[in-house]
Amino acid sequence: MVGSEHIEMIPTPAKKVWSAEVNGTPVEVLVASNAVLLDVLRDKVGTLGVKRGCDLGTCGCCTVMIDGTPRLSCLCLAGQVQDSAITTVEGLADGAHLAPIQSCFAEYGGSQCGFCTPGFLISAQALLNENDSPTDKEIACAIEGNLCRCTGYQQIIDSIQGAAAIHRGEVEAAKPASDPHPDPHPEGPEEPNMPPGHAR
Amino acid sequence: MNMSGGYRQQPGGSGQTTRKDGKRVAGKQSFPPPGSGGSRPHMTPRDLDYIPESVGGKEEQPAGSHIHDRVRTGTTVGKEIPLVDSNAKVTGQAWYGDDVRLPNEIIGKILRSPHHYARIKSIDTSKVEALPGVLAVATGEDSPHRFGVLPVTKDEHAMAVEKVRHVGDLVACVAAIDEATAMQALNLFEIEWEILDPVFDPKKGLEDAEEPIHWRGKYHLSKTNVQKRVFQEFGDRSLVEKPLAESHGKWSMAGVHHGFTEPHAVVAHWGPNGRLQLYTPQQVPHYTHRALSTVLDVPMHQINVIRTFVGGGFGGKSDPFPHEMCAAILARKSGRPVRITFDREEVYWINRGRHPSHIEVKMTADDEARISGFDIDALIDGGGFASFGHVTSYYNGVLATAPYELGSFHYTGARVWTNKPASGAMRGHGAVNTRCAVEVGLDEMAESMQVDPIDLRLANLLPPHSRTISGFRITSNGMREALEKVREGSNWDEKFRQLPLGKGIGIGCGFFISGSGLPIHWDPNRFPHATVHMQVDMDGGVTVHTGAADIGQGSTTAVAQVVSEVLALPIEMIHVRSHESDTSPVDLGSYSSRVTFMNANAAIRAALEIREQLLNAAWEILGYHPDNLVLNDRRIYYKHDPAIGVSYLKALHKAQEDKGSLIASGAYRSPPMGGVHKGAAAGLAPAYSFSAYVAEVDVDVETGIIRCTDVWAAHDCGKALNPMAVKGQIIGSCHMGLGQVLSEKMVYGRTGHLQNANLLEYKIPSVHEMPNVEPIIIESCDPEGPFGAKEAGEGPLLPILPAVVNAVYDAVGIRLRNLPLTPDVVFKGIEKMLKEMKIDDPEDLPSPRLTHSPLQSTLVARAQEHKVRDKARQRTEDTSPYVNGVLFGFDPTIPLEDQVEGWRTATEPNPEQLAELGLAGRAWLKKEQREMGGGN
Structure with missing residues (x-):
């Protein structure tokens, strides 16, 4: 240089x-x-x-x-x-429907700073396309080329297992956040959940 | 010198206090009662509401013991919810530094020094300027103003002025229409160098040099390269005499790098009105803002610092950086947006990683296995610039003083400049290396006293609501519980000193600050540490403005969570805006684990204001006084009959009738704390986190390869606002700490070159090296933390290093003190031991075993006694003062300095001590220029 x-x-x-x-x-x-x-x-x-x-x-x-x-x-x-x-x-999601691997990375804390996340998502999705019930060891082998400095990998493996469960159809995928979702009770619930310490 | 006044302390503090006899005494600190929030008579009166009142208040608290429990609604706090920005990250929409692409942008590149240490005699840029496609060129002449993250050590320039100080130091920069042209332009600079004599070994840095790397004028220490020297002594040195057990270890720790995945990148653009927009992944956008203003000679209000998403920080992005200045200068010259992105090698050259350290620790225990002496000597290699080093020099000592009760503490530290990339702050700032050394020392003392190291620790802990030997105010303290939990979880009692050769288990503890007590910029020193603005418009959504820099740890989520909790709104209704300095109130940034503690506290304050306005509106509608109203899930209702209520929106609209949007501002400033001796401010924090880890390792005695298999990681984070995020921090800390203890090392060759400036040879553990980590969250409920929370980002890193080192001893019986413990280091250790013991086959090595001495039962009994004491203090049944030293028989109610002859607080060595100083301590043999009559 x-x-x-x-x-x-x-x-x-x-x-x-x-x-x-x-x-x-x-x-x-x-x-x-x-x-x-x-x-x-x-x-x-x-x-x-x-x-x-x-x-x-x-x-x-x-x-x-x-x-x-x-x-x-x-x-x-x-x-x-x-x-x-x-x-x-960018191509993992189906329109507004996040791929299971995406929603699970959010849900299980597989993404902290998020910079390595796109790479992990691709590696994980490629694994899940081949194998929807991977063992932790198989997951580790699939993501061994991806470096994450934040999570210590454990929550990433959890996320991939979570997504695998959706792929297997055991768990239902989350609905897109942008789906129409009018407030179910704009006035608040009639009989609210009593918070701790406020019971009558 | 003893503790005379004159050292600037807390905002408004005079450094004086009043004794019972009414005499005002400089430097004598009264002990804050638990839950006092630290208000002290010597401080100017302040709005007491400013600091959340804490445990032990007179008011009855409905749901638990914390002041914030009164406003808990059970909405989000304590629940595992995804980070609020995680969808941006998983869809690839999160915009990091290099993702900012402005129309008409050009590319900046930096010319870096090929020499370790050289004077620039001349720079000829004419050929560069003549190259077609080059739009701007800048050199040190364009940046005469110094900057630095700490105001006391501003020693950086945007580009080298006069001298370069390490290979990779910035010399000049150029902006061109594309990257290739810019790269080519770098070859066209004609520079005349005068090569100077470089220093690489920090030990050499203690000696006088021909030309010191920096010159501090009359404060310069002789002609050495010492940037900062520290001497601290507390306690009674006579206790150290006739020890029952001793540990003496000399450590050498390699420098490590943060290894964040996102390389530094910056985009600068001067808008049409001459305002600078600077996009940068920064942990401390506010300090960058200040530095830009100084370097560019432009008022702060003409600069908008925009923090992009940060692809990992860990302290590595917590300095204002020269390349940020370069981008701004190039953009100003060219009139076009300039983007500079580092390659991985440049990331290592800007460094700011953990200091390479030589640490010597001497510890003693008396006949009752009390820790009578802690002597630490730390020589740290600062590289070419100061960065956070001034603070690091203190942290290496003072953060080792707790969680144990000590008879005496003696610390000498020195940070020296060398011709290497600058060291700085990295996760566990300054505390990691010495923590490792002292925890291993404790293990060694336990070994020689034939007691269990966990019991040794349990019998020597400071209780909650106490004062450490150096004057830190400990509030909540979950250390004991953490130790107990990992002991139980790991099945310690069945494994320790009982595993076969090659398998081992070890313990380590940690203690870390949760926010630093003083802001870095003290003037004007009445500014709060954190401010949060909040706005609720008619749609009901809450927009929160905060300057808190989310670097992936989830600070944005934490802020959103506490607001959602206080206002009983679902988290989707909280929108946090934290990227722009134009719209965010000043926040000092993400360092010293301050964000959750300070920002969430500020956010709670603001949310409480909004809550009050809502309740008042509901009062008008319902006719019940706010005291009898409860917020719950978008509805406000009468406490005694939930059927009587009003929706959140109705109450909101009522409240908005006369004024439109509800607006509130909340701030946090830490309470006044600490002693007044020189350096008392270093390590002061409104709360401290505690952690205890047990690690289990396999050591291959034939090859020296260590594999950490399991970690039980207990961390006291006060209250886990989001347990998922806390666990992520704990596991991630384990990963980073394991890297430091097993494989990571910045390798400098014999000629001083950094040899592994890439992620292939800088060995960060991959998924295959990760042990199974069991995160255990301890909740001690800090009286001043937001809903009781303390930090969880840095503290969890500390204990993993000593836990692994101790486990290696348990496995093969060798104490290794050169980090990282790479296979060659371990193998050499094993070989040496084989030779000493005259054994041929490493498989025949004896495995360490333990037979308890009678002292063990004494310790167990004492630990049991202390457990009862701690429980009472944690619950504030016992609110009497507790000062370090009570275990040694001192009366806690009288300042120690007054009651014990020989009890000292010193910040300079006395003449006798000069003769017996350790390696770093030798810096005290040198005189400052002003004492030598020189120095200009």
């Missing part, structure tokens, strides 16, 4: 049209032929949910699903995945 030698301008590799299906939508953008998928997704496609943590394939924050397989977008040239189907965190 630092040196006295004048280095010729790096940035003029040929530009090419890169196409792929990102979260179900066909995308065509003009990118340099040596562009890294992470840069393309963040800077050109606009899926800013894909996070850049290290650029070296060590943190897993940039994990995206490529044709159903989780891969690190920072170690992947855009050209390598031309015309493939890419799923980022």
Whole structure:
């Protein structure tokens, strides 16, 4: 990065049209032929949910699903995945319906600062697509490439187990928060729950 | 010097107190009765309502013992609810630093020093400026003003002025139309350097240097690189003589980094009216705000600091940073928004991680197994800048003084500058390393006295509502319960010293501040620490404005929860706005575990005001006095007949009739506390958290690989506002602490280069290294905490280190004092022991065993006695003062300084002591420039 030698301008590799299906939508953008998928997704496609943590394939924050397989977008040239189907965190939800893995990460505390969360969600979703009753060990193997500094992983594993239960149909998925939900009792309940210490 | 006045203390404090005989004595502190909220006669009168009244009030409290219990509605407090911003995070909509993309943005890059220590003789930027696509260039000349997080040690510039102080130090910066052009521009700077002689070893930093890294003028210590030296002595040194047991350990702890996943990033944009908008993931947006104002020479009101979502902080984003200044300078020069994002290597260069430390601990116990002496010497390697180091130098000592009752305490500390990236605050700030050393020392003393280390601790604890040896005011204290819970949970009595070779179990305790008693900026010192504004409009939703920086710990959720609890509204109706300094009241930020304690308290104050307005409106409608009205689930009703009531909305609209929106403001300022000796303010907190962990490990005696299998983690957080979040903090702390004790290390090579500035070689535990952690929440219900809550973010990290080190001893019988305990360190330890014991096969090593001495029963009896005492004090049946020293037979009602000959509070060594100082203590052999007649 630092040196006295004048280095010729790096940035003029040929530009090419890169196409792929990102979260179900066909995308065509003009990118340099040596562009890294992470840069393309963040800077050109606009899926800013894909996070850049290290650029070296060590943190897993940039994990995206490529044709159903989780891969690190920072170690992947855009050209390598031309015309493939890419799923980022933005593509997990079905409209306003959060995927079970998303609602469970919120519910079980699998996300604290949230920066690593998109990567974890993708890795976990890829696992659940293959296996809806994973053991804790299998989950650990699925997320071993993802680094989380906040949670200590335990609540992440709980979240994935919770989502697995929804996938198996044992637990019902949560309704989207944006569904119409008029206040059931705008006036407050007739006979309220007595709070502690206020019993008659 | 003893405790003379003159050291600025609490807001409004004169440092004086009145004795019973009416004599005013400088520096003698009366003991605050439990639940007094700390109000003291020597303070100027204040609005007592300001501090929540606490346990022991005369008023009958309906649901428990805490003052806030009167306003509990059972809505959200104590319930496991998702963080309020978690949906933003799981959908990828949370916007972190690099996600801020403004129209017309350009990219900034920073030129960093290739030299450890060098003088910049000249910088030629003409070629850079000539490069097409470059829109702005800046160097140290553009940033002559110093800044720093602590006002006493402002030693940073946006870019190097005169000298660079470590590899990676900022030299210049450039903004260009794209990243590639900016990168190329960095190669075009022509700089003439004069290489200076660098210092890497903190021990060398104690010696006089040709050219010290910084120059403090007349306060500079000779010509050394010592940034701060501390000497503290409390108690009766004569107690240390003739000890029954002793422990003496010299530790070397490597520096560790926070390892947050989000690299630093900043976006700066000067709006059309010349106001700066700065987007940054910051733990302390307010300090950044101040620093920007100084560096840019622009009044604070012309700057809007916008805190983005923070992708992990842990103390690593709690300084105003030079790259934030660079972005602002480049944006000003170019007239376009500038985004600077670090790569991972740059994150390590800005560092602010835990100080690499050399720590020496000497401990003694007397014939009744009372801890008669704690001697700590800590030499900490500060790197190139001060950062929080001034405070760290104190924390290394003072935060080790509790939770134990000590006969004497002696601390010498020094922080030195070296030509490495600056160390700073990191989760468990300053307390972690010495805590590890003293807890292992206690284990060693227990071993030599042949007693159980848990019983040794239980028989030497300070009770609730007491004063520590250095004058900290402990309020609630769940230490005993934590120890008991982990002992029971881990099945300690069946395992300790009974497991086979290679398997071990160990204990460690922790003690940490819950908010620092003093704000960093003392002037104007009457500002509250936290302020919360609240607005309720006709839709019934509550908008809460707070400056609290949510860094993932859930402070926004905590604030929303307490408001929802007080107003009995579902949490969806509470909207917290905390990102912008334009709309948020000043908050000091997320450091020293202050946010939940202070912000939630401020939020409760504001919510109480709204509550009062609602109740008054309901009074008008229902005709019952507010005293007889109850808020519950969007309805206000008559206490004795719930059928008589009015809906929340009706009451709200009534209240709004004449004035529109209901508006309220609440603030929190910590009570006056603490002694008046130099440094008394360091480590003062309105409450303290306590924790005890038991760790179980497997040690492979052939390879030295340690695997931590189980952790029982009890933490006293006062009251778990959101148990899910508290558990997350406990488990996460275990993860981070395990990293420090087992694998994480910033490796500096022989030439001083940082060799592992990436996440591959900087070894953070992965999911496979995580033990099974059983979080145990202890609720001691702090009298001044919001609904009784205290911190849970940093304290839980402390005990895991000593617990693991002690467990390794239990497993293989070696005491290791070089952290991290990587396999090579353990293997060397085992090899050395094999040689000493003349054993060939490591499988033949003896496993430590314990036969209790008669002292054990004495300890058990004393612990039992103290348990009764503590219970009475926790419930405030016993409100008599308790000062550290009572265990040694002192009368708690008289200030110790008055009753015990030889009881000392000193902040400078006396001449005899100069001869026997430890490593860091040797800084006291040097004179300040002003004493040497020099220094300009």
